Amino acid sequence: MNEPQPQALLVFTAAPDREAGMQLLKSAVVQHLAASGQVIQAGNVFWHLGELGTSEEWQVTLRTTRDRYPELEAHLLANHPWDNPEVMYVTIGGGSPEYLDWLKREAATSS
Template identity: 30%
Template sequence: MAHEIVIAQTTSDDEGQATMLARGAVESKLAAGVHIDAPITAFYWWKGKVEAAREWRISYMTTTDRLPALEAWVHEKHSYDVPQWITLPVTGGSEAYLSWVFEETESD
């Protein structure tokens, strides 16, 4: 397969926003599919102190070709000043699934 598949992740402290970020990315064909994990507890440094928050992890299945557009879209729609944005390479998987991700993210 010529295109690489990646999983990109962000988080949100609002379940409604997590749903919007997931659904919008799929509707825009920026991601083939998205998982929203049940609430997790995050601890992090912010403005000089340790914070704790309940968050939903949003994982996008996409291609390296669509990744820049997905990242720009998420940053535009996200309410955080500095949203988490990480990408994880997919180093294997079923050919059928990987092909599906590619086909569903092809821009029209």
């Protein structure tokens, strides 16, 4: 038996500072590309150009729907200060029905 695909997604990117993260988040929510999100400071360890690096970044987490993801991804890439930013998502496998209904309504295409 095939279950329907979950429609809610948790989308991640990172920004170099709080202001850039908040700008990405706010612009996405204002356009209803995402229903909500947070910007949280985080330490980072990564490989870049063959060298191990560390930094402080600002993790941007957004909640959206599968239908809105392509537009949200395009928006994040077009407005991001980095040339090749992380933009990825995981499927939200469940949650309270009321919250998930709210998410779908708020991330709906605006008229």
